[in-house]
Amino acid sequence: KPMNNSLLYIFFAGLLGGLLALFTPCVWPIIPMTVSFFLKRNKERRKAIREAITYGVSIVVIYVALGLIVSLLFGASALNALSTNAIFNILFCLLLVVFAASFFGAFEITLPSSWSNKIDQKSDETSGFISIFLMAFTLSLVSFSCTGPIIGFLLVAVSSSGDIVAPTIGMLGFAVALAVPFALFAMFPTLLKSAPKSGGWMNVLKVVLGFIELAFALKFLSVADLAYGWHILDREAFLALWIIIFGLLGLYLLGMFNFPHDDEGRRTNVPQFFLALLSLSFAMYMVPGLWGAPLKAVSAFAPPMNTQDFNLYKNEVHPRFKDFEAGMAAARLEGKPVMVDFTGFGCVNCRKMEAAVWTDSNVADMLNQKYVLISLYVDDKTPLPEPMTVTDTDGTQRTLRTIGDKWSYLQRYKFGSNTQPMYVLIDNDGMPLTGSRSYDEDINEYMKFLQTGLDNYNNKK
Template sequence: MKKSMTMMLLLLVAMFCNAQMQDPVKFTAQLKTGNTAEGEIVFSGKIQKGWHVYSTNLGSDGPIEASFHVDKKDGVELVGKLTPRGKEISEMDPMFGMKLRYFEHSVQFVQKVKFTKPTYSIKCYLEFGACNEEMCMPPTQVELNKQGKSPAVDGEAAKEEEAKEEAVAITDTAAVAVTDSAAAAAPAALDTAEVKKLWTPVIDELNDYDQPVSNSLFYIFLAGIVGGLVALFTPCVWPIIPMTVSFFLKRNKSRKKAIREAIIYGVSIVVIYVALGLVVSMLFGASALNALSTNAVFNIAFCLMLVVFAASFFGAFEITLPSSWSNKMDQKSEETSGLLSIFLMAFTLSLVSFSCTGPIIGFLLVAVASEGSIVAPTIGMLGFAIALAVPFALFAMFPTLLKSAPKSGGWMNVLKVTLGFVELAFALKFLSVADLAYGWHILDRETFLALWIALFTLLGLYLLGLFNFPHDDEGRRTNVPQFFLALASLAFAFYMIPGLWGAPLKAVSAFAPPMNTQDFNLYKNEVHPRFTDYEAGMAAARLEGKPVMVDFTGFGCVNCRKMEAAVWTDAKVADLLNQKYVLISLFVDDKTPLPEQIEVTDTDGSKRTLRTVGDKWSYLQRYKFGSNTQPMYILIDNEGKPLTGSRSYDEDISEYMDFLNAGLDAYANR
């Protein structure tokens, strides 16, 4: 997704997830026997970090559960049901409205069997689902095909057979060749040759399109600069500039030397804050930083932290470090000389200004944590430090600029209070994440919007001078910049009001809870697929002369629902999908049995059996498009050729519009 930096710039981080084959789970299958008439079919799985495999018996309304299936058996009877083994995790999932059970790192699924004849044969498979925080795998099968002498008749033979048996490694990524039987299942509107053409792989063509490079780190850097500029104008930092520059000029008779030392002072500030970003990166790492944006406990902690910072900005109390720290650092800087003394002076500035810079730094680090990148905090702090340090160097080079710089005054406290309102608004965003995770439903969409409307209305009234906070000047009057900020804040509050009745509000869709938490929704501009069959949809597209959007989705795909709620509800997106495209949604977990099972061949030469409609669409996605994660959106022409690059989970509506329009342009040019 897409992530919040600061409300003043309305910067949305656009992160594209390129389609690629995923292989997060590897299973082996074994039939374990002994000297008795009973045995165990054991499926052992190793799960990559960040992924999880769902347990058994989750219910029809949940995601893809682990289940055991038998194609054929002779001399074998099943005993009981499929049993999971391992450390099972259970937690409430707000999208499904139920508790889900799953496994991380490793898992075993065991099916007990009983041998009833001197010889036996069994062909069976395990079907499972796997997801991470951004995508889900289609239903994946682990097959076992065994035959031999029953250990109930010949125990020694069974022992030898077990000793020779090797685990059958099964991976869930495959590219398969289209068979005549698969093509024969197509509608009469297309003959077998046409269907084969539609199934022709286009992986290389898809990869040839230039995939957009994420600008997330660039936006983080800009957000850091904005944060540094905001901190610069706070009462804790701005008054220090003339005092510091004056100190450097008086310390040296040579103005040239004074300028050089002031520049070193600015560089020292950059080093200190970048080091802070590096420390955060090394302490947490990429995976833990990503957890900060998704874990309920962390989000509650972030919410409380931002509330405390907001209260501090409102004047309830001052967040300061122990004065002994800054006194000691100041003393050390006076006792030393050279570069070390300058660095210590910069460190003293960091400590003295903490009451104003701390909340801004904290908010910045919280925001970039959602990127899940160890580079993001460092880049953010680099931008922050540069914006904070450059004025010191510039004023040292050109001291006359200090005369024209605005003087300290009440306007700085107005800025602090404004930041307090913004931090309260984002505190609600983090609380909303926790609310969704636990299924509390205390901050559903209309409640969230009502609180934001109240906050930005109060901010507008404050900027107009209708009420004050403790540190505001008596008789404070609204100036022209404050008037325009008040106008923007009140207009934003009015803009959100229709959202209480279900309006999409695309400007805040990245912040507000999903549309499905709205209790009262009058908005009817929804998108539904015209076809859930690939060949039938392609036949219709040819007749109508329209391009096609193939939507690889799943009934249990959480992020698919998020995209439909946050992006497809946008009026412009809905119009394009309903009017300009033939939308084909292919559910890779559709359990409807195929009229006839289809045997296909993987690239490694092994055989795979397609038993359900979902199996067929999952294999189409892998074979033709070289991907196996959902959601995945691909724009193709009537011959099945890609019109542009693919798109995955990303709630940036403007980027999604660009994606759809690029497909229309490419189709028109053909």
């Protein structure tokens, strides 16, 4: 069930991306041109409608093909590995910074004009379905300087979910949002008269997207920073940057400063004012986080609390051990059951569980007092003292080089799963006390799970 939910969520994220792309200066002005093209080509309305639908479908096919190519090139396990690979995360971070700079007006990211000219020429020469498909392709190329950064952002964000069909579903949502208005305006050309005119507001939208891409670039840098233990972007550094980014976004929306492509006498309108209010409030909300407030709204993105040097917040659950053997030895000495928490530095749902469930006083009490909590990070890139050769579940020989490899192998081999978070309760011989749990923010169910494990442990004694 959560899988379908997440795919639906990815589809809507794509849809939202497509809607945002639609209102950018490279896409919106193309709509009237396209519509007049269909109407000029066909004096007959029915034929125009049929061609408009074909055009819409062509847009969807082009973008979904892009999603499929990404999936086939990388494959699910590679997508999962990419999501915690430091080099890729740094590349994603730099890519998003470049996209943001482009949206701020530093330069335009465009594909070679010869491409779109050639395709445009072909669409004039051919007739029927092919020419419409080529026109849709021209749209994709011409509008790339606005859609590129949004698609790039979507594909990067979706690829790290590790689901093979995710990029395709994301692109489907994106394309549907782009295609429907084109088809609709071509069917009902009178609608165009009431559509908002392109103007300065479009550049404001681009700049807002630039700020958002900048904020997310830090998320990717943070994953690499955590996996390799560099400590350049600890929680307070990350929050300070986010406070500044969203604060500046608020000031920009209030018209305090301009970017190169903004209109000269830009004034704040009512929607911008409310957006500024939201952005500045969000920046203020994060300020107490600098002193260790939990900030549940950003816990999925910010680095974990334990990276923060100055922390006044005391209600936190910290794992007593990050090593399986050491934790098991302590549990035997103390005569307590063990909770093994398979987690990852780049795991968004792990942070959500820690912020939403582990902060509950009953859960925290249970984990701190009644259990020995061992957290194993499957993406920890610290090298092992010496590489280990093991036989994997499918019978192949594998070499484990990092601590993360070792915990990932333990999770697959002993518990038959490779998703995080995964919570397993075991006795002192390493035998399961009850079924495992994964991402689910239901605190009552989590308490039942912990209580069952404890009862079963005591009954075994």
